[in-house]
Amino acid sequence: xxxxxxxxxxxxxxxxxxxxxxxxxxxxxxxxxxxxxxxxxxxxxxxxxxxxxxxxxxxxxxxxxxxxxxxxxxxxxxxxxxxxxxxxxxxxxxxxxxxxxx
Amino acid sequence: xxxxxxxxxxxxxxxxxxxxxxxxxxxxxxxxxxxxxxxxxxxxxxxxxxxxxxxxxxxxxxxxxxxxxxxxxxxxxxxxxxxxxxxxxxxxxxxxxxxxxxxxxxxxxxxxxxxxxxxxxxxxxxxxxxxxxxxxxxxxxxxxxxxxxxxxxxxxxxxxxx
Amino acid sequence: xxxxxxxxxxxxxxxxxxxxxxxxxxxxxxxxxxxxxxxxxxxxxxxxxxxxxxxxxxxxxxxxxxxxxxxxxxxxxxxxxxxxxxxxxxxxxxxxxxxxxxxxxxxxxxxxxxxxxxxxxxxxxxxxxxxxxxxxxxxxxxxxxxxxxxxxxxxxxxxxxxxxxxxxxxxxxxxxxxxxxxxxxxxxxxxxxxxxxxxxxxxxxxxxxxxxxxxxxxxxxxxxxxxxxxxxxxxxxxxxxxxxxxxxxxxxxxxxxxxxxxxxxxxxxxxxxxxxxxxxxxxxxxxxxxxxxxxxxxxxxxxxxxxxxxxxxxxxxxxxxxxxxxxxxxxxxxxxxxxxxxxxxxxxxxxxxxxxxxxxxxxxxxxxxxxxxxxxxxxxxxxxxxxxxxxxxxxxxxxxxxxxxxxxxxxxxxxxxxxxxxxxxxxxxxxxxxxxxxxxxxxxxxxxxxxxxxxxxxxxxxxxxxxxxxxxxxxxxxxxxxxxxxxxxxxxx
Numbered sequence: 001x002x003x004x005x006x007x008x009x010x011x012x013x014x015x016x017x018x019x020x021x022x023x024x025x026x027x028x029x030x031x032x033x034x035x036x037x038x039x040x041x042x043x044x045x046x047x048x049x050x051x052x053x054x055x056x057x058x059x060x061x062x063x064x065x066x067x068x069x070x071x072x073x074x075x076x077x078x079x080x081x082x083x084x085x086x087x088x089x090x091x092x093x094x095x096x097x098x099x100x101x102x
Numbered sequence: 103x104x105x106x107x108x109x110x111x112x113x114x115x116x117x118x119x120x121x122x123x124x125x126x127x128x129x130x131x132x133x134x135x136x137x138x139x140x141x142x143x144x145x146x147x148x149x150x151x152x153x154x155x156x157x158x159x160x161x162x163x164x165x166x167x168x169x170x171x172x173x174x175x176x177x178x179x180x181x182x183x184x185x186x187x188x189x190x191x192x193x194x195x196x197x198x199x200x201x202x203x204x205x206x207x208x209x210x211x212x213x214x215x216x217x218x219x220x221x222x223x224x225x226x227x228x229x230x231x232x233x234x235x236x237x238x239x240x241x242x243x244x245x246x247x248x249x250x251x252x253x254x255x256x257x258x259x260x261x262x263x264x
Numbered sequence: 265x266x267x268x269x270x271x272x273x274x275x276x277x278x279x280x281x282x283x284x285x286x287x288x289x290x291x292x293x294x295x296x297x298x299x300x301x302x303x304x305x306x307x308x309x310x311x312x313x314x315x316x317x318x319x320x321x322x323x324x325x326x327x328x329x330x331x332x333x334x335x336x337x338x339x340x341x342x343x344x345x346x347x348x349x350x351x352x353x354x355x356x357x358x359x360x361x362x363x364x365x366x367x368x369x370x371x372x373x374x375x376x377x378x379x380x381x382x383x384x385x386x387x388x389x390x391x392x393x394x395x396x397x398x399x400x401x402x403x404x405x406x407x408x409x410x411x412x413x414x415x416x417x418x419x420x421x422x423x424x425x426x427x428x429x430x431x432x433x434x435x436x437x438x439x440x441x442x443x444x445x446x447x448x449x450x451x452x453x454x455x456x457x458x459x460x461x462x463x464x465x466x467x468x469x470x471x472x473x474x475x476x477x478x479x480x481x482x483x484x485x486x487x488x489x490x491x492x493x494x495x496x497x498x499x500x501x502x503x504x505x506x507x508x509x510x511x512x513x514x515x516x517x518x519x520x521x522x523x524x525x526x527x528x529x530x531x532x533x534x535x536x537x538x539x540x541x542x543x544x545x546x547x548x549x550x551x552x553x554x555x556x557x558x559x560x561x562x563x564x565x566x567x568x569x570x571x572x573x574x575x576x577x578x579x580x581x582x583x584x585x586x587x588x589x590x591x592x593x594x595x596x597x598x599x600x601x602x603x604x605x606x607x608x609x610x611x612x613x614x615x616x617x618x619x620x621x622x623x624x625x626x627x628x629x630x631x632x633x634x635x636x637x638x639x640x641x642x643x644x645x646x647x648x649x650x651x652x653x654x655x656x657x658x659x660x661x662x663x664x665x666x667x668x669x670x671x672x673x674x675x676x677x678x679x680x681x682x683x684x685x686x687x688x689x690x691x692x693x694x695x696x697x698x699x700x701x702x703x704x705x706x707x708x709x710x711x712x713x714x715x716x717x718x719x720x721x722x723x724x725x726x727x728x729x730x731x732x733x734x735x736x737x738x739x740x741x742x743x744x745x746x747x748x749x750x751x752x753x754x755x756x757x
Contacts, residue, residue, distance in 0.1 A: 006207050007204065009445075011108045014197070015112060015115055016438065018119060018193070019115075021119070021192060025188075026119070028124065030124050030127075030166070030169065030173070032427060034118055034119065035119065036431075036434075037158075038118065039431070041134065041135065042438075043437050043441060044138070044150070045111075046441035046442070047437075048142055050441050050445030051444070052147075054448035057145075060147065060150075060444070061150040062229075062230045063230070063233075064142075064150040064153070065153045067437065070240050070400045071158070071162070072165075073243060073244030074400070075166075076165060076247070077243075077244055077247040077248065077251075077404055077408060078407075078423070079165055079168075079169040081411055081423050082169060082173065083172050084252075084414060085416070085423060086172070088416045088419065229332050231331045231333050232332070232389065233393070233397060235270065235385070236385065236394060236397035236398055237397075238274070239274055239401040240397070240400055242374075242378055243404040243405045243408070244404055246281070246371060246375050246405070247405070247407060247408030249281075251411060251414070253371065
């Protein structure tokens with residue numbers, strides 16, 4: 001049971017690092033958000049796997065659902081910001097976001 | 103079987119990161135979500151699975167596609183071409199580290215069984231009631247945030263010193 | 265009913281859009297201020313006696329039946345509640361006049377109230393997952409508030425802030441998931457007792473690292489500080505005051521200290537890391553602030569530097585260090601929000617934030633200049649203002665803990681602080697009046713009222729600080745310095 005948890009956590013680590021890689025190297029704002037979304041997936045998986053390992057499935061599920069709800073709120077806000085930025089710059093490139101420096 | 107599903111999940115996530123087209127990225131992400139949902143079903147997390155399919159694969163994908171459609175037609179973003187080279191290298195190192203760490207940890211974590219009774223609804227309502235309030239708060243915040251960002255009119259703004 | 269701290273702002277936030285339809289300005293102004301005043305009075309009069317004998321756990325009721333919402337109120341959380349209520353009252357008072365230029369006041373107040381509800385929830389909860397959840401409520405509201413002006417700068421800052429904050433939340437939540445997997449529980453007591461029996465150092469160390477990164481990003485500790493100098497200046501002035509004054513402290517310092525000191529227990533390694541990070545923040549923030557031309561940006565860098573003092577004091581872990589750190593946290597909430605509000609008043613009157621273009625404004629805006637001088641002297645640690653005492657306590661604690669080098673560096677940091685605040689005062693308010701500002705007027709009534717209130721508090725607290733320490737800080741510091749033991753007593757939940 002617990003080796004299963006460690007195996008799952010290994011995959012969680014892979015997902016999170018993929019997401020972080022995306023955040024660190026990509027230049028498209030929507031792509032960055034996809035990275036955030038991948039990290040969120042990894043974390044939902046971590047929660048469910050933890051609940052599975054501890055035989056605490058119901059609590060884990062309610063946590064996972066809360067995380068999903070939070071995620072929707074964050075993604076919606078972020079997309080609203082991206083669309084607004086797009087109205088100003090007509091671009092999705094983060095390299096265009098260089099007005100604030102120093 | 104579990105392993106294949108996991109590998110599928112990671113593979114589709116990677117494709118979502120690496121594919122050039124944003125729309126394809128969003129769809130890859132949705133497929134990864136469905137994989138995750140199947141994993142949840144197999145782990146007896148039915149409610150989480152249903153949520154994952156309906157909200158993440160459904161709602162969030164719709165949000166992404168709407169946003170992509172609204173921002174389309176402008177200049178394309180030029181990504182670094184070398185991702186296809188760098189990423190596999192990065193990923194390989196990651197997998198090796200991951201396997202080594204996991205091997206070290208195997209069997210180290212003691213088992214601990216906690217028994218629980220009741221149905222899902224009862225747990226959500228009776229044990230994690232505070233979460234519901236937090237969820238309400240987050241939903242409000244999201245809605246109000248979108249309203250605030252898209253508000254029109256009566257805006258005699260001073261900030262943008264272009 | 266401690267529960268009111270969360271439910272009142274939440275319900276009002278839900279009502280705000282409707283109220284905004286009925287009356288565009290008057291009702292939202294009135295209700296938001298009334299709510300804040302109520303929370304402030306409530307935290308002093310009714311919540312304070314509750315914790316006379318240490319922390320209490322209160323159960324919430326739903327139609328007479330007890331439900332599983334158990335709020336933990338102890339010295340530390342009450343202290344934070346009081347700080348939040350005080351600053352947000354000043355901020356709502358100030359917003360009456362200041363937010364006119366942005367429009368959509370009801371929407372603004374709704375977001376502000378949600379942020380406060382989120383922070384209050386975070387402070388009162390006794391469960392790791394709820395910490396994450398309420399952190400996120402406050403964070404989502406703050407993203408929108410930073411971008412409230414809809415200008416390019418605001419949106420850009422908000423986007424950067426959102427991305428880094430999302431990563432921070434992810435680290436925090438991952439750590440919570442691992443702890444959940446290890447101990448099977450999420451309540452502070454269950455986790456503390458679970459970790460005690462397990463004895464797995466490396467995994468706990470890994471979780472501490474994740475928490476440190478996550479909360480470090482939220483607190484803007486160096487090297488995780490890059491988002492703050494963008495996000496805080498771009499927001500509308502009252503929101504800058506709110507973010508710098510309380511949000512980084514609640515979602516960063518409070519949550520970090522609660523988990524590290526009361527759930528994990530402070531280890532020597534953690535003390536070292538916290539003091540080093542605190543010291544780095546003090547210097548990076550102070551030196552970066554020296555070179556700034558934008559008044560709000562300078563204040564934002566100064567926030568990084570001053571929060572460094574807070575972390576330094578709390579990180580030492582001795583009772584005196586904790587008192588000093590908490591006192592500085594409170595003082596910083598007061599004078600940094602005061603300074604941001606003043607910067608907003610100047611920006612509104614002159615239309616610029618650049619220190620080069622200002623000058624001699626004291627002749628036209630005497631109240632703003634005077635309150636700003638009090639704030640600057642206080643933050644720089646000039647006796648007998650409040651900032652002096654808290655810095656003194658931190659330095660004495662450092663000397664007591666035999667960290668003489670750090671004590672010396674802390675004094676040096678304070679000198680740099682004095683330097684750039686003198687530069688700020690000189691460039692903005694003193695000297696020759698720039699001809700451009702001949703027709704500049706003093707800030708409107710409510711804005712001045714808020715700043716004068718905060719400035720008076722700075723002076724009064726500087727004069728009666730032993731009383732403040734005795735009645736407010738001591739209970740809070742007791743909770744923190746008793747460490748894990750206090751949490752283990754609450755195993756019942």
